[in-house]
Amino acid sequence: MARRSSVEIVENFWREVWQARNPDAADRLVAEDFGITSGGVEISSRAEFKKWVAAFLSSIDDFRFDVIETFQNETGDRVVSRWRVTGRNNGFMGFEPCHTPIEMFGTAVLHVREDGLLQHNWVERNALEVQRALTEKMSTV
Numbered sequence: 001m002a003r004r005s006s007v008e009i010v011e012n013f014w015r016e017v018w019q020a021r022n023p024d025a026a027d028r029l030v031a032e033d034f035g036i037t038s039g040g041v042e043i044s045s046r047a048e049f050k051k052w053v054a055a056f057l058s059s060i061d062d063f064r065f066d067v068i069e070t071f072q073n074e075t076g077d078r079v080v081s082r083w084r085v086t087g088r089n090n091g092f093m094g095f096e097p098c099h100t101p102i103e104m105f106g107t108a109v110l111h112v113r114e115d116g117l118l119q120h121n122w123v124e125r126n127a128l129e130v131q132r133a134l135t136e137k138m139s140t141v
Contacts, residue, residue, distance in 0.1 A: 006076040006112040011067060013110075013118060014081070018065040023053040030118040038123035060087035060102060068105075072112075079110045093131055100137040104130050 009029075016025035026034070026046055036043045036052070043052050057063055063085070070081040083106055088099040106125035113119050 006072045006079045006110075007070050009112055009116050009118070010070055010072075010079040010081055010110050014065060014067050014083070017053060021057050021063060023050040023057070026050050026053070031113065034118060034120065036121040036123065038121075039125065039127055059090055059092040060085065061090040061099065063087040077112055077114075079112055081108045081110070082106070083108065089134055093127065093134065095134045095138065098134070098137060100134060102130055102134075 013029050016022060016029060026049055030046050030049065032046050033044065034046045034049055036049055043049050064087060066084045066086075068082040068084060070079060072079045085102070085104045085106070087102050089095055089102055090097045090099070092102060104125055104127065106123055108124075109122045111119040111121075
């Protein structure tokens with residue numbers, strides 16, 4: 001099998017879905033049965049993923065998504081990417097909107113199929129630290 005640049009596929013996904021804030025771009029980039037595992041939640045299907053992205057984006061004002069680094073395994077079927085999200089709380093994680101700054105870091109492991117579509121995304125993020133910061137802010141208001 002020829003070595004492929006799955007890094008380019010994943011960086012395009014970050015750019016078109018997250019940085020452009022366009023959940024509908026997933027129609028071209030992820031499999032119909034795409035799944036994401038994040039924060040103890042399993043989202044199964046492209047349609048459910050698009051709803052989840054839209055809800056996530058609406059919960060953070062001034063949303064910004066920055067890629068820190070991305071690399072792939074030898075065969076190109078797995079890509080790891082570290083990223084950073086910033087913005088202001090507009091109901092993130094169920095908190096009342098208070099417009100407190102948010103900074104969240106995460107690592108994603110993505111399965112890239114032979115046809116270049118994304119099949120699954122496993123995400124680990126520092127949500128506990130974000131939750132603590134929002135809780136602290138809410139208790140001082």
